[in-house]
Amino acid sequence: MFGTEFFPTPKSVIHKMLKKISPDASHFLEPSAGKGDIAEAIVEKKGRYTRDKVDCIECAPELVAVLMDKDFSVVGHDWLEYEGVCYYDAIVMNPPFSNGDDHLLKAWDFLHNGEIVCLLNEETIKSPHTAARKRLAAIIEKHGEVEFLGDVFSKAERKTGVNVAMVYLKKESQDDTIDLWANVTAEKAVKDDIGGDANMLAIRDNLGNMQHYYDKANEHMHMAFQHIRKAGLYLSANDIYIGQDYDKILELAYKNINDAKAEFGRKHRRDAWMHVFNQMEFHRWLDKKQREEFVRDIERNGNIPFTKENIKGTLENVFLQRGQLFEQSVANVFDELTRYYKGNTNHTEGWKTNDSYKVNKKIVFPWGCKFEKDYGRKFCTYxxxxxxxxxxxxxxxxxxxxxNFKECGTIAQAMRRKFEILGRDVRQGFDNETESEFFHIKFWMKGTVHLTFKDKDLWARFNITAAKGKQWLGQQTQKEAA
Structure with missing residues (x-):
């Protein structure tokens, strides 16, 4: 009914999988969720208020409907193409046996910091004859372990004779972990070499108003909860009951005011902290990896009281660390650009054109663009x-x-304009060159993109800043990068 590779995970196996996960984990993702057996087990183990912290991905429409009926959040449909933000503590998965290695590698690349438990066909582990399986074996050796479970699906809801391996991986990222929440009380003089203090001064002048609005919102929401409960009693006298047509938090308030206050307080604090950081345009210093980690920190530290003193202390910490944050951001971008170097340490099959200790003047992206050969013969998406x-x-x-990034002619804009000029029915011999603010760009039908730095000095500054962010020792590395 749901496809040839739909094999719901037996409860006994799910129990083994969840025992591997840290008890501190609070945000979960189940890719290839099926009808949500693993997600339900997580909620059963962690408590009913965990349900809104368990996300699912599922491609079969019938199963998506099942998940939504169970009140699970379905954040995507194709795991291998999923591009959402990652702030999960754990990914627990039972992917298709035919290409489970691809699904697990996607999880490893997607997760920034946390744990993964995955079921695979044991042959995926015992016969590492493909590049993907070899990469997976190297990752497991360094970051995890395998337990061979045997024929655990022989008596399952849907039976199969496949012998199964349970893979556990723990991914730790220390390079961009910065405590933004320590309360700094003393005024500090700082030199602004990146910018942003105009926004911070405006926020500091408005700290009293921020806390006043926050406190008043809490006061009136708590009053509203009392009135909602009374309204529910009057409604029930006429056989009218709060249900799915009402917002979930109103239903929660009708049942238990304390639970509603706790849920509202958590969400309100999180949104208030996000508002502060959005006001200071914090995103300008961060790459995608750091932005995901930042959202995760907000989720985890959202119980910190939203007071004038805490806002001030946190802003000062961020401001003092903005240089380090930016260096780490450059280092993260550096790591992405060198992923395809043949001898890199991420076990990724790469290209000899990119160098291990610096980004070359010409950067190669093997899958930098997409050519739709069978749909109009055009370049259309990345x-x-x-x-x-x-x-x-x-x-x-x-x-x-x-x-200014908002005024910069970006790589994406330059390629999009060129693709529009080329239009449909693109044939061999087409003009495959364009340029952005910082790069000369070439692209090919197979998807390869070459970016060549225009400015040699800017190229050198990028490599030197990346070296600082990676905390490489010695001057020789920076000298060669220049």
Missing amino acids: HGANIDIYHDLDRVLCVLSGK
């Missing part, structure tokens, strides 16, 4: 991961060169 790295690269180069 692969999702590459559009992020294009934007991140342009953003850090704008900061290094003193340019």
Whole structure:
């Protein structure tokens, strides 16, 4: 009914999988969720208020309907193409046995910091004869472990004779972990070499108003909860009951005011902190990886009281660390650009054109664009991961060169304009060159894109800043990068 590779996970196996996950994990993702057996087990183990912190991805429309009927959030349909923001503590998955290695590698690349538990056909582990399986074996050796479970689906809801392996991986990222929440009380003089203090001064002048509005919102929402409960009692006298037509938080308030206050307080604090950071345009210093980690920190530290003193202390910490944040952002972009180097440490099959200790003047993206051969013979879209790295690269180069990103001719814009000019029915011999603010660009039908730095000095500054962000020791590395 749901496809040839739909094999719901037995409860006993789910129990084994969840035992591997840290008890501190609070945000979960189940790709290839099926009818949500793993997601339901997580909620059963962690408590009913975990349900809104368990996201699912599922491609079969019938199963998506099942998940939504169970009140699970379905954030995507194709896991291998999913490009959403990652702030999950754990990914728990039972992917298709035919290409489980691809699904697990996607999870490893997608997760920034956390744990993964995945079921695979044991042959995926025991016969590493493909590039993907070899890469997976290297990752498991360094970051995880395997337990061979045997024929655990022989008595399952849908039976199969496949022998199964359970893979556990733990991904730790220390390079961009900065405590933004320590309360700094003393005034500090700082030199602004990246910018942003105009926004911060405006926020500091308005701190009292921020806390006043926050406190008043809390006061009146708590009063509203009392009135909602009374209204519910009057409604029930006429056989009218709060149900799906009402907002979930109103239904929660009708049942338990304390639970409603707790849920509202958590969400309100999170949104208030996000508002502060949006006001200071914090995103200008961060790449996609850091933005995801930042959202995750907001989720985890959202219980910090939203007071004038805490706002001030947090802003000062961020302001003092903005240089380090930016260097780490450049280092993250550097790592993405060198993923395809043949001897890199991420176990990714790469290209010899890119160098391990610096970004070459010419950067190669093997899948930098997409040519629709069977649909109009046109260049029309980018692969999702590459559009992020294009934007991140342009953003850090704008900061290094003193340019405004909003006014910059970006890589994505230049390629989009060129694709529109080429139009449909593109044939061999087409003009495959264009340029952006910082790069000469070439692209090919197979999807390869070459970016060549226009400015040699800017190229050198990028490599030196990346070296600082990666905390490489010695002067020789920076000298060669220049």
